[in-house]
Amino acid sequence: MLRIMSVLIVSLFILTACGKKKTGPDDGTQQPGAGSVTTPGADRGPAAVSMDPFEDPANPLSKRIIYFDYDSSQVHSEDIPTVNAHAKYLSENTGAKVRLEGHADERGSREYNVALSERRALSVQRLMSFQGMRANQAEAVSYGEERPVEFGHNEAAWSQNRRVEIIYESK
Amino acid sequence: MRLIKVSIFILLLTSLPLHAALEIKITQGIGNAMPIAIAPFVVSGSGKPPQVVDEIIKADLKRSGRFKPMESSEFPQQDVTAESMRLRLWREKGIDYLVVGSVREEAPGFYKVKFQLFDSGGVKQLAGYTIPADKASLRMAAHQASDLIYEAILGIRGAFNTRVAYITSGQRGGKKRYVMQIADSDGYNSRTILNSPKPLMSPAWSPDNKKIAFVSFEGNRSGVYVQDVLTGQRVKVSARKGINGAPSWSPDGSRLAVTLSNNGNPDIYVIDLGSKKASRLTRDSAIDTEPVWMPDGQSLIFTSDRSGKPQLYKVSASGGSAQRVTYEGDYNSAPTVSADGKKVAMVSGERGKFRIAVLDMTSGETRVLTDGRLDESPSFAPNGSMIIYATKEGGRSVLAAVSEDGSVRQTLTLKGGEVQEPDWSGFLN
Numbered sequence: 297m298l299r300i301m302s303v304l305i306v307s308l309f310i311l312t313a314c315g316k317k318k319t320g321p322d323d324g325t326q327q328p329g330a331g332s333v334t335t336p337g338a339d340r341g342p343a344a345v346s347m348d349p350f351e352d353p354a355n356p357l358s359k360r361i362i363y364f365d366y367d368s369s370q371v372h373s374e375d376i377p378t379v380n381a382h383a384k385y386l387s388e389n390t391g392a393k394v395r396l397e398g399h400a401d402e403r404g405s406r407e408y409n410v411a412l413s414e415r416r417a418l419s420v421q422r423l424m425s426f427q428g429m430r431a432n433q434a435e436a437v438s439y440g441e442e443r444p445v446e447f448g449h450n451e452a453a454w455s456q457n458r459r460v461e462i463i464y465e466s467k
Numbered sequence: 468m469r470l471i472k473v474s475i476f477i478l479l480l481t482s483l484p485l486h487a488a489l490e491i492k493i494t495q496g497i498g499n500a501m502p503i504a505i506a507p508f509v510v511s512g513s514g515k516p517p518q519v520v521d522e523i524i525k526a527d528l529k530r531s532g533r534f535k536p537m538e539s540s541e542f543p544q545q546d547v548t549a550e551s552m553r554l555r556l557w558r559e560k561g562i563d564y565l566v567v568g569s570v571r572e573e574a575p576g577f578y579k580v581k582f583q584l585f586d587s588g589g590v591k592q593l594a595g596y597t598i599p600a601d602k603a604s605l606r607m608a609a610h611q612a613s614d615l616i617y618e619a620i621l622g623i624r625g626a627f628n629t630r631v632a633y634i635t636s637g638q639r640g641g642k643k644r645y646v647m648q649i650a651d652s653d654g655y656n657s658r659t660i661l662n663s664p665k666p667l668m669s670p671a672w673s674p675d676n677k678k679i680a681f682v683s684f685e686g687n688r689s690g691v692y693v694q695d696v697l698t699g700q701r702v703k704v705s706a707r708k709g710i711n712g713a714p715s716w717s718p719d720g721s722r723l724a725v726t727l728s729n730n731g732n733p734d735i736y737v738i739d740l741g742s743k744k745a746s747r748l749t750r751d752s753a754i755d756t757e758p759v760w761m762p763d764g765q766s767l768i769f770t771s772d773r774s775g776k777p778q779l780y781k782v783s784a785s786g787g788s789a790q791r792v793t794y795e796g797d798y799n800s801a802p803t804v805s806a807d808g809k810k811v812a813m814v815s816g817e818r819g820k821f822r823i824a825v826l827d828m829t830s831g832e833t834r835v836l837t838d839g840r841l842d843e844s845p846s847f848a849p850n851g852s853m854i855i856y857a858t859k860e861g862g863r864s865v866l867a868a869v870s871e872d873g874s875v876r877q878t879l880t881l882k883g884g885e886v887q888e889p890d891w892s893g894f895l896n
Contacts (some may be wrong), residue, residue, distance in 0.1 A: 339815065351561075366660075371479070372529060392663075395687075401842065402841065403819075403821060404798065404800060404816060404821060404843070405757060405770065405799075405800040405801035405814045405815065405843055405844070406668060406669070406843065406844065406887075406888065407668070407669060407712050407713040407726060407756050407757045407770075407801070408754065408756055408757060408770055408777055408800045408801070410668075410689065410710055410726075410756075411710060411712075411713055411726070411728070411733040411754040411756050412754065414709065414710055414733065415754070435688075435708075436709070437687065437688050437689075438689070438709075438710060439684070440668075442666035442668065442684070443666065448857060449840075449841065449862060465479075
């Protein structure tokens with residue numbers, strides 16, 4: 297299992313660093329097929345090591361959880377750039393697909409919370425399609441209060457559970 | 468593949484602890500509970516029967532909150548039978564009712580449970596029955612006796628011979644598991660129906676008590692399924708895109724009302740279980756969910772936030788416009804209807820507290836029955852006398868039951884797990 301994971305991670309590294317047409321900001325490497333890590337002394341000097349943008353904390357693509365206010369499915373204005381970054385990536389990589397998993401906090405009835413969490417997922421989906429993501433690139437799945445990440449019975453826990461997770465099924 | 472699935476199912480059934488009984492604690496009974504005495508039943512035959520029938524009857528009647536069974540150490544007569552009883556002695560001890568009986572083994576493993584109920588005020592037999600049972604159904608026979616005693620005294624059918632379905636969730640080997648279980652309504656005989664790594668929700672007994680409809684997130688999205696309790700056979704009813712949820716059986720058992728959102732937003736649909744055809748009942752752009760049938764099968768009550776926040780509405784089973792039903796409180800959802808159609812229990816939210824309330828459909832009055840902060844999932848007993856629901860105690864999810872007038876309260880805890888989403892079955896016989 298661990299071996300497969302390492303192979304996958306390395307492949308991802310290689311894949312994201314080269315080969316894909318990106319019209320966005322240059323990530324520093326210019327060597328298709330050669331991978332993103334340079335051997336010291338083999339070239340003209342050290343070149344920038346590019347990170348997988350999905351893991352780079354400086355890149356909005358690394359942010360994949362959107363949080364919501366109580367009883368609300370409105371995306372906060374400060375989260376719009378994150379949503380837009382994902383939408384842009386998807387519009388430029390039409391083979392990429394995401395699951396938008398909606399969640400709610402535990403208060404109130406369970407099936408109503410499933411519907412509320414769908415509203416949140418669809419809210420994110422709508423914003424992304426305005427930015428050019430295609431309809432078949434996203435699926436909204438709603439878990440209601442069934443999959444909390446925090447188990448307390450207070451606002452600190454509830455605020456962490458009211459969320460939409462952007463999960464890439466393929467990049 | 469199927470053979471593997473069946474073997475895994477059987478393996479799960481046998482390998483999981485079968486004694487994960489719900490522990491019931493009475494937290495409140497009514498002040499004027501009727502003093503009753505249930506004398507030890509005379510046992511005859513080879514050896515002891517596997518159940519002490521009089522103890523089960525005593526526990527049932529005590530659990531109803533309406534009876535106060537006397538301890539045997541206080542009995543004015545020991546080893547009392549219908550022939551030896553002197554009702555005056557019992558009356559003088561403040562006892563209103565006396566139950567005497569016997570458990571006779573007619574053939575190896577086959578019994579006749581007999582009981583007689585007397586009113587201590589006169590030499591009147593109020594009820595007398597003989598109930599046949601084998602080893603496996605002896606507990607059920609005791610619950611049937613409790614039902615008959617309850618009805619003879621209170622004039623309402625008892626709900627002791629019933630079951631409860633519920634969902635438990637917990638960690639198993641570091642991973643979260645969701646388990647759908649059923650148990651007798653006294654917490655005994657718990658049995659796993661389904662065990663899943665993905666969420667299970669909304670168990671709903673069929674009107675004949677033979678099947679359970681539920682929501683499962685296997686396959687990474689919600690789906691509505693129906694499973695036969697005895698055979699384990701499962702049928703997928705709906706796994707459309709979007710939400711598939713909140714199944715509710717029509718009173719004749721032929722249809723399931725569900726919530727589907729594949730047409731854009733959550734609406735109420737009715738799926739015919741024979742033809743699998745879905746017909747749409749609501750067309751509002753708001754959230755419409757949690758449908759429940761009225762007992763005459765003509766209309767349904769459901770939750771909708773079309774007015775801004777969740778409230779209960781009523782719609783005809785053939786569709787059309789919906790009428791609002793709840794006007795008190797800023798949040799009303801998760802309806803459950805009593806078997807006589809006169810009462811609707813619900814989750815009622817007010818200033819951040821979520822409690823169980825009952826709306827009397829005749830008078831229009833609403834009464835809040837519980838005082839929790841996070842109460843949910845109410846379900847009526849089939850005689851309308853009690854409502855089971857889920858609540859939090861010490862940070863854990865437990866079940867609780869409250870009488871429909873709020874005077875009797877119990878909690879039902881599961882050792883080492885969280886228990887939620889109870890559904891009370893119908894009368895088993």
